[in-house]
Amino acid sequence: MSLTLQTLLIFAVAFFAYMHCYFGSTMWNRPIVVSTLVGAVLGDLTTGCMVGAMLELAFLGAVPIGDSNPPDMVSGAVIGTAYVVLQNTDIETAVALAIPVAALVAIFDNFLMMFVLPEAAHMCDRLADKADADKIDLVVRVASIGNKVALALIVALGFYFGIPVIERILASIPEFVIHAMDVVAGILPAIGVAILARNMMSKELAPWLMFGFLTTAYLNVPTFGIALYGIGVAMLFFFRKEEVLEGVDDNEF
């Protein structure tokens, strides 16, 4: 497959991924989906899936709540996965590549959201003065899709020019750093998991975290099993008649 064709396919995947928030915030911009797609278009779906799982865990804490704008997972996942699939390297390499790429593209994305999209907003304000709803329609569509095209272009360009450069950099990295990447890949999920736990935690419900942990640690019940079991417990709570009046439950720690 020629590099040009590959670049076009990479552009298509990146654009599709960024457009998730135009089609219902479906979260198909998450590495688990993006990496699989990159693997599929580059001819190795299985590796794509595996890289996706690893990156997904590395990026677990990256969620767009309120003002916090996380690293740009799409670019990280695309470049990281493409490199692993095309160069046949360890899947851990993807993490080492994805994190800096994601941080870099996030800066560009922030630039769009700080300076370019507000311009579109001001255009809408002016059109609202003229009660021109149809033009606002057009501006919103162009702005919403346009910023995703720009992002996908950056990713495609990075893929086209970047891989040989990235390859040279990686070849010069000493062995202990490569091993460190394996270690990092094992520990990084802890950050995401801890962020999620912190978002949900209250003293009252903390034991459930322990139950989940201990059941998997000692009995090796896979997470899917825990989720099914959890649905049962959640239903029990939801349908339970409140017998005792509860105190304030915002006792976070």
Place this chain on the structure above:
Amino acid sequence: MSSNVKKITKKELNQVFLRSCTLDSGWNYERQQHINYCFTMIPVLKKLYSDDDEKMKRALHRHLEFMACTPHIVTLLAGITAAMEEENANNPSFDEQSISAVKTSLMGPMAGFGDSVFWGSLLTIAVGIGTSFASQGSILGPILFFLTINVPGFLSRYYGLKIGYDSGTAFFANMEKSGMINKLSKAATILGLLVVGSMAASQISITIPWVIEINGIVTPIQEYIDWIMPSFLPACAFVLIYWLLGKKIKTTTLLLWTFIVCIILSYFQIL
């Protein structure tokens, strides 16, 4: 009431449903999701105010105000505001300010609830399920991930609009009064915490490469640790990072330090 009562039909509501899907795609630092919220409401506004430029102008400005809500449940708000706009179009004494007021007062609690359910619990559950299959190289991983988020996502988006429009403003107050929201939040949190706990045990992996030699028998220290408690080191890492997060350390800083510490530990062959 006069015979030319303006009424929103199923057609407009369907358009609102489709357009609401774009909510996050024009996000900006100034007023966040506002241009897409206005975009979502436009079919309703055009139906109601096509003959009154002055009202149309005010309505457009109204919906270009600051908006921050969870995209998957924003239709509830869109439904409520659509009902209010309809009332405003037919009732000359209706206070237009109340539309903005309702919007502003509802988006906060809705986002709080929706973010924790969709970007918190549900994403966690989907990642947990998805990665457990995908790390084996199975395509079921991304598929299950996708379904776990989007079946609830689109159901709530669809019924949110219906419920919002049908019961108008009374809706959220009722939910809050009857404690349903609290219960739902709590049930989702329990499920989320169980899954997070399980993920901490299955996804974090740290092993120590040291060995001890007793009477010529070489035993890796890791084996002793596993006898005491399986996943002991992952638990330590989890607790440490959880604690650091509580110290208001930024995620990016934490990420960077993890890299640095791992490289140092790897250089001295500790990990």
